[in-house]
Amino acid sequence: MTANPITLTLAEQVKLVKSGHISVRELVQQHLTRISELNGTLNSFITVDERDALAQADALDSRLAAGEDPGPLTGATVGVKDSIPTNGLRTTDNSRLLENWIPKEDAKTVARLRRAGAVIIGKTNLNEFGWSRPSEADLSPPPWNPWNPDRMSVGSSSGSGAASSAGMASATIGTDGGGSARLPAGAHNLYGLKPTHGLVSRLGMDHNGHSEISPLGRTALDIALMLESMAGFEPEDDMSWPADVPPYSENLEADIGGWRIGVPRNFIDSAPNEPEILSGFESFLSKLESLGAELVDVDLRGMAEARAANFIVLNSEAYQRHQKSLKTDWNKYGPITRVYLLQGAFLSANDMLNAAEIGRSFRSYFSRLLETQNLKALATPTSPFATAERSRRPGEHSRGINACYTAPFNISGHPSISLPAGFGDAGIPVGAMLTGELHNDLTLLQLAHAYDLNTDWSSKTPPL
């Protein structure tokens, strides 16, 4: 038996379980021990049901003993953002409004993860309702970054980022409505993919049509294994894409020599990037170039307008969902969250439709840009800021500057992945991002895998 399996990647853990070197129960117990050692400091999880996790493990061990193959994620432990409903497991959205809510059904994506053999180990921390700014007054205090526990984790899928990087779960899932999974992936030395809109069903979730359920993990292969288990057509979901899901993990190997990667220098130069962000990004580009990719300077337009459109849609949808509860339960919401949620009440249907039209125009434009320039992907930093504290400065947060690279691709629906790109002065990781053509998530995973195999970021673990 391996001494400490939690230091391995998800793919390695599954291999150990399937080869009989370790039982699912042993693997789950190791993760539970890690959670009990660290969660009091890091606040990565809001709810962990040890008995339920071990029961899932025992059921999988019984199937393995009977000669069954439970699936590609057999025994892998997955932390689920606490905004995603889980059958029988408390789901709070980090809000006193839902403090005692125990869903009677899994969100479809969670059900798919279970069918692939995953163990749902607990519910990860987030900004209240995935919105707002975190506060010590939240139901669960904000998570701290394992790479520097004096610093907050970037959200909103902050607990998912912290849990994955600290080895408290094999992988995690978050949601990404403006960067909320890619930003914490970048700040935790992880890979985090926002899939093409409609590839992973949101059925069972409550609001934000462009908030995609997104895997976060330590390697590109881990992300591929998670994605192929989560993705797929759900006929009851009107946004679900009716197509077969390719076996991403079996098709990761690719020679990226000659692949053209767009770099929008003018746009990047206009952002208030911190120096370590630019340093990490240039190293990232150099590595791609050393692997044979061709970097192409592109004139990228409309990012600010697309970010504004995404902001209007997010605000409208958030208010629509909360309008009744804001009236009846105002004081149960956090004092910052309730004001954030109120913003959408001041928008009109015309504002929302204008945003949708700009979003459609940007989607067409960006796909055309990739096609006409023969680009496999566009490269940018994931965030202009190297710490959560900087990204939450009120003036910049309310204008969405922290999401200047990420949010436009929520309204457009293009797939987008954050990759590790080094560390900032505070010891917090920084990310670089690749964005590609609709329904070509595989190309991004191939690029990420080639990068992963030729860098050592995924072997690094936080100094805990």
Next chain:
Amino acid sequence: MEYRERSQIVERAKQIAPVSDDDIEQLIPLLDGVRGSADLLESLIQPFDGEVEVDQLSSTVEGDR
């Protein structure tokens, strides 16, 4: 976005929830950002026979051409 004056915002907010003066003070600067975004998008919408040409839009984070 039709809510531009402080009095309009206060009236609308109080219709929805028991907001305090502190809540209003937090809300007003946030709505400046929302209004800016909504006005920007409205300005981009073209006449019936036109389309938004994204390649003529901004090239910077702050929305400058």
